[in-house]
Amino acid sequence: MLLILLAVHLLSRDSIAAPLRHPHDARATTDSCDDINNCRTLFSVVWGCLATIFACTWVSVHPNVPPPDQSSLQLFWRRLKMMLIAMIAPEIMVGFAARQYFGSRELANEFNFSPTHGMFVCMGGFVSSDEHPIATKGQLEDPNFGLELQKAIQIVKEKDITDKSKGDALSKGLALLQGLWFILQTLARTLQRLAITQLEVATLAFAIMNIFIWLFWWNKPLDVQQPFVVGPTTQPDTETVILPVQLPLRARLTGAVFGD
Template sequence: MLFWIFVFLLARQSGLTQGHPNLLARAPTEASCDCTVNSCRTLFDIVWGCLATIFACTWVALHQNVPDPKLGWFLLLLRKLRMMLVTIIAPEVIVGFAARQLVSARWISKEFNVSKTPGFFCNIGGFMSEEGHPVSRMKQLPAYISGIKKINMADIEDKSKGDTLSKGVAIAQGLWFVTQCLARVSQHLPLTELEVATLAFAVLSVIIRLLWFHKPLNVQQPIVVGRSEVDLIHFKKKTSPH
């Protein structure tokens, strides 16, 4: 809700709309209009560009946790739609959630000498014990860290539906929309309220993507890891007070 309050105040007080309450209604509906090539935009151009960016910021940018294998495709779709709705209503919640996962992944990386990708993979429930239970809690990790280290990074990356290039392009897409809006402001060209809201979405989307850059995307099946009591005893001795 804080996000939408910010967008409302920005659209109303920043002067980007140059005193017009609804520039979207004044947008030309045909390609031929009495204006320059740089400033002439049709209603379809504005709406399509904004909706495509909002979709990329909410649907494509989401990095969900590993779902229950028993869930069917319909429940998986509802699960993602619910998360998409949360992102639209309160995107700052997703930013906080992504930041929390990044902090946790860094802690795992430092504590157990692994990269951030296995740390994220643990946070999303990507590792599963031989008994069929997810290995996602901090107190579980010491007993499974040897098995996790034996897993190749290629196996984890193979589970992800996005690579470095695709994530980089997605970030560039959000930055491109932000650049376009800033260019119009610098040229004293108006922005519609829809574009102001989309601009805020694009900025938050770039932040979310950067926080989740090392997080595997849309993993559907976990990786089974074995348990080691030796590691658990060693970790307890290491962390116990002397």
Template sequence: MGDDSCINSRTLYDIVWTCLTTIFACIWVSVHPNMPPQPKEIPRPHNESAFSGSWRDYYVARIWDATSALRRRLKTMVVALIAPEIIVGFAARQWFAARRFSTEHGVSLTHGFFYSMGGFVDTEGYVIVDEKQLTPAIISAIKAIPEAAIQDKSKRDGLAKLLAVTQILRIVAQSLARWNQHLAITSLELATVAYAVVTTFMWFFWMNKPLDTHTAIQVCDKTSAENYDSAQGGLHVRTDTNQTIKSRSSWDAIDRFRGMLGGYRNYDIFELKNVPAFFSPPQYWPLLENTAFRIQCAVAIGFGAIHCIAWNTEFPSVVEKWMWRSSAVAVTGVPVAFLVIRDNDILESSPDWLDDVFIILALLGLPLYVIARLFLLVLPFTALRSLEPTVFIEVDWGKFIPHL
């Protein structure tokens, strides 16, 4: 009797495990990090004592250098978990840059992404990621590289993508079937559907981007590398290689955050030996940058709208229910204010006082948006302590299959 009663039921463990594995699979296969820093030559200490501080520092440096690619991937995945819409905007900016590079220079989109992610370097190890650096010699060298040579460096895992797609289809189909059969859906399942939808946009924009590529390709010699600015009538002179190169570590927190959003990046493009984790080539066409920003905001609005579906879902307390509702509304509404502010046509045609209102809403909305996103990360798990009985009833898939 006990066994028969559990045939069409599911446990809390089943719900949590399915959601967590789906979210992880979505982010894992969708995130395509930039080229990590190239391996460095770390000199061995002169002191042969195995327990000396110098040897300890040596092995720490070796481990830190060896895990640079993994740390960069995990960093991007954490951001994708906390704010997936930011990664979608980042992916869209790289797609626009790669597509423009591919169209203008007659190469594949894979070449364009490899250029955008810092895959091409000169013989001194400086990355080539800006139009100002693209001399005829560099362009010819890039064209001479077969697309297959770049793809060989990519570690694409078809099986992982297939499993991820299967998980996504499963969670979406199950949520729709539960809605059709009037069965309760947990807020965690709705959040999982939201992640599945958003990460699909990441996968679309990064479809042709090499995955987990760790080795850059040299495309020019020292002479052409020193004459990047010759086409503009100037000669770029690099600083002494012994001096400290300005890189991501010199940014402050605001610069890094603005860089993730596609804003001003405070670094010298000619002094980079590796691109930052959230780097995309400068968009010299404002239309492309604005389009990427609109895509980012639209995805954020969609992400919040999916959470709004749980408006009437039962929560353990009234406070948690209204925290969920207000957070879902904030995540849906704040990006609208940013869209209005970014759209100059709307601002120019509106009264000055309305412009000020939108700006104030945006300034107040940013911290509100961050707080709301944190609530939407925590509340799905706190709500699991008290669930409706129908949550544990499994979908009757037989109702969707015609009986013969």
């Protein structure tokens, strides 16, 4: 992100003084605007930046499935913390999303899961009957229970997973378009040697970094609060056990594909 800020600053530093040397160029940022067709107002600049920052943080952040019995306030605070991390250090969030993406692809290729199933495993979307997450390759490769777990996860339909998402391709696409539009608008002003505020430069860096978050988390369901339980299940009037009763009681962070 620092490299992006530096590059944009070097490209635009000559343009910042342009309105002072050329008074006829009324498109510079100012606190007032006498001709709305030829200049920008302070409100329009701030509003465009805040809207883009909001889309780049709140909308693009996809939390993992939370622990059980969390209140609405705890869920809100949990997502707010992720939003603050995305604002302060977006590089961390990009690495976070990239790790989940490549982990989900590895699961999809190795265990014949769909990308959505692989991502749902990484985000803690499948739990045992005692509410322990199934989030490690070791659990899926366990010689006693691994094969049963793989079959149980494959039984869950992809549309049932996406149905848990609070967002869809339209909402994600609109947020992505907002970021792309801001990037194109800022780059156009840079090429035309027009003034660019420091707030716009910072927002541009946020938008570029968050494009990667959107792409990495495109298949990740948004705001899922209840996981799928793939513990022991029996059908009425039958004694067929679909899954084993006992599962590992811990999912260590070491060796996990992803941990919250």
